[in-house]
Amino acid sequence: MDSRHQEPSSPTRQFDAAAAFEALPEAYLILNHRYEILLANARYLHLTGQSAVDLLGKSILDVNQFGSSEQREARRAWLTTALRELSTGESKWSPLFRYEMPGHAGAGGESETRLPRYWTIKASLLPARDGQASAIALRVSEVTERVSDYERDQRERAKLRSQAQLRRLLADEARAQLREQQERFQIAMTFSQLGAWELDPVTGAIDCTDQCKLNLGLGLNAELTAARLFDEIVHPEDRARLRDAMNQALAAHDHFEVDYRVGWANGSVRWILVRGVGRFLPDGTLSSIIGFTLDITSRKEAELEQREIAASEKRMREHSERLAMAMDHFVTTVSHELRSPLSAIMSWTDLLQRAADPSHLARATSVISRNARQLSHMVDDLLDSGAIVTGKLSVNLQPVDLGALAGIIAEDMRMHAEAKGLRLIADDLASATVLADEGRMKQVVWNLVSNAVKFSPQGTVELSVRADAECVEVAVRDTGLGLDRESMERIFERFQQFGADGSGRVAGLGLGLWLVKNLVDLHGGTVTAESPGPGQGATFRVRLPAYR
Incomplete structure (x- = not known):
C-alpha cells in the first residue's frame, strides 16, 4: 500500500472559509450584533469604490451615504427594521433602492455628475458557532443594468405586444431565476463542503468540483478518472465494495451510497461518503453517473470507536459467562470426584468393622490406600491451583x-x-x-x-x-x-x-x-x-x- 493510505500523521487540511468568502461573485458584508462591519469582500469594495479602511468597524447605518436624504432615509428605515426582526436561518430581501452615485467631474470643471444606480439587499442571520455571537450577512446586488433593461423592455412591450416578444421576455426572466438558483447552490455547496461529480462511462473521465477534489486529497488542477479513483485513491480494502455497490445500483436503475477510505498526500487516511445515481437514455443505455462526495472522517471514527467498545463489552460478557460455566462445571466435578473415593473408603471401613475375616484386610487396606492417594492428589491440585491464581506459588530452582x-x-x-x-x-x-x-x-x-x-x-x-x-x-x-x-x-x-x-x-x-x-x-x-x-x-x- 502506498503512502497515501498510511495512518494519519499530520493535521487535517482545514477548509479556507476566508478565501471562499473573498472569492464570492456577489458583494457581501458581515456585521456583528451592533451592526458594525466586520468583513467586506472584494466585490463589495469594487461595487462601492471604497477601501476596507473606509468600512471596517463602522456601523452599516453610517456608511454609503449616497443619494438624496429621502433615499438615505428609506435605506436606513429598511435596515433598522429588517436587522432587528431577523431570526436564525431567516433571510429578508429589501425593495429596490435608488442611489445617485458620484460620477466624474466635467471637462470644464463643472461639479461632478450623479449617476442613478439601483441596488437590492438581502439580510441573513448566520447561526452562532463555538460560543460566538450570531453574525449578519448582507448581500448587496447591483441591478442597475437589469432595471434599465426592464424599463427598456417595458417600453418595447408597450410598443410591441406580440406573442413572440412576450415569450422572449419570459425566457429572460427564467434565465435570471436560474442564475439566482445556481448562485445559491454554489454558496450552499461551498459552506457544506459537498463535492459534486459526473462520470462518463464511455471514456471513464470524471468531471468534478474543486471541493470534490479536496475531499479526495487531490490538487485543484489534478485530473480525475475512474481508473485513478479505483486503482490509486480508494483504499485497496474498500475498492471491491465500492465497485459492487455501484454495479448493483446501476443494474437496478437505483441510487447507491457507500463510505470508503482515501489516502491524502500528507499521509492521513480520510473517510468519504459517496452518493450517486445513473442517468439513462430512453433506450436504457447508461449516459452518465452523477453524485456527491462528503468527508465524514470524524463521524466514522466515532462510529468505529463505539463499535469497538461494543465488541469489547461483548467479549468481556462472553468471557465472564465462560468463567461462570467453568466454575459451575468445576463444582459439579469436584463433588463427583471426591464422592467416589470417599464412598470406597467408607464402604471398606464399614466392612472391616462388621467382618472379622482377616482375608478382607489386605484388600480393604489396598482400596483405602489407593483412594486416599487419589484424594491427596486432588487436594494437592486444588491447593496448587489456588496458589497459582493468587500468585503465591514459588519454585526452588x-x-x-x-x-x-x-x-x-x-x-x-x-x-x-x-x-x-x-x-x-x-x-x-x-x-x-x-x-x-x-x-x-x-x-x-x-x-x-x-x-x-x-x-x-x-x-x-x-x-x-x-x-x-x-x-x-x-x-x-x-x-x-x-x-x-x-x-x-x-x-x-x-x-x-x-x-x-x-x-x-x-x-x-x-x-x-x-x-x-x-x-x-x-x-x-x-x-x-x-x-x-x-x-x-x-x-x-x-x-x-x-x-x-
Whole structure:
C-alpha cells in the first residue's frame, strides 16, 4: 500500500472559509450584533469604490451615504427594521433602492455628475458557532443594468405586444431565476463542503468540483478518472465494495451510497461518503453517473470507536459467562470426584468393622490406600491451583537431571499402565540437566504420563527426553483418543475436560494440563500439544532451557 493510505500523521487540511468568502461573485458584508462591519469582500469594495479602511468597524447605518436624504432615509428605515426582526436561518430581501452615485467631474470643471444606480439587499442571520455571537450577512446586488433593461423592455412591450416578444421576455426572466438558483447552490455547496461529480462511462473521465477534489486529497488542477479513483485513491480494502455497490445500483436503475477510505498526500487516511445515481437514455443505455462526495472522517471514527467498545463489552460478557460455566462445571466435578473415593473408603471401613475375616484386610487396606492417594492428589491440585491464581506459588530452582527424573516416574507408572493393557516405553531418556524445582518437575512429567495412560484404551505410551546445546525436551506420545481442533485450542485451560468425542466428561478435575502449563511457565519453558485428529493419539512436548 502506498503512502497515501498510511495512518494519519499530520493535521487535517482545514477548509479556507476566508478565501471562499473573498472569492464570492456577489458583494457581501458581515456585521456583528451592533451592526458594525466586520468583513467586506472584494466585490463589495469594487461595487462601492471604497477601501476596507473606509468600512471596517463602522456601523452599516453610517456608511454609503449616497443619494438624496429621502433615499438615505428609506435605506436606513429598511435596515433598522429588517436587522432587528431577523431570526436564525431567516433571510429578508429589501425593495429596490435608488442611489445617485458620484460620477466624474466635467471637462470644464463643472461639479461632478450623479449617476442613478439601483441596488437590492438581502439580510441573513448566520447561526452562532463555538460560543460566538450570531453574525449578519448582507448581500448587496447591483441591478442597475437589469432595471434599465426592464424599463427598456417595458417600453418595447408597450410598443410591441406580440406573442413572440412576450415569450422572449419570459425566457429572460427564467434565465435570471436560474442564475439566482445556481448562485445559491454554489454558496450552499461551498459552506457544506459537498463535492459534486459526473462520470462518463464511455471514456471513464470524471468531471468534478474543486471541493470534490479536496475531499479526495487531490490538487485543484489534478485530473480525475475512474481508473485513478479505483486503482490509486480508494483504499485497496474498500475498492471491491465500492465497485459492487455501484454495479448493483446501476443494474437496478437505483441510487447507491457507500463510505470508503482515501489516502491524502500528507499521509492521513480520510473517510468519504459517496452518493450517486445513473442517468439513462430512453433506450436504457447508461449516459452518465452523477453524485456527491462528503468527508465524514470524524463521524466514522466515532462510529468505529463505539463499535469497538461494543465488541469489547461483548467479549468481556462472553468471557465472564465462560468463567461462570467453568466454575459451575468445576463444582459439579469436584463433588463427583471426591464422592467416589470417599464412598470406597467408607464402604471398606464399614466392612472391616462388621467382618472379622482377616482375608478382607489386605484388600480393604489396598482400596483405602489407593483412594486416599487419589484424594491427596486432588487436594494437592486444588491447593496448587489456588496458589497459582493468587500468585503465591514459588519454585526452588536447582540443577535437575530430567532423564533420571523421567526414568523414576516411568517405573512408578509402569504397573498402572500394564494393568490397562498398555505398553509404557521409556528407552530414549538422555541425561540432560535443567535448572528446576525437582518436585514441580515430577508433578509435570507425572501429569503428562498419567494423562496419556488415562486417554489410551490400548496401544503404547512413550516417554522420551532429548537435549541439544540450548534446549531440553520432554515428550509424551500415546496412541489413544487424540484431539480435534477445538479441543486443541482449549486443552490447557482450567477446568477443561475432553472425552473421546472432544466434549464428553472423563474422570478428574480438569486441572492437570492447566497446572502443567503454569508450572512450565514458572520455569521459563513452553508446553505444546499435537494430534493428527480424534482416534490418532496425541503428543505433548515440554521444552526447558538447558543448564550450563
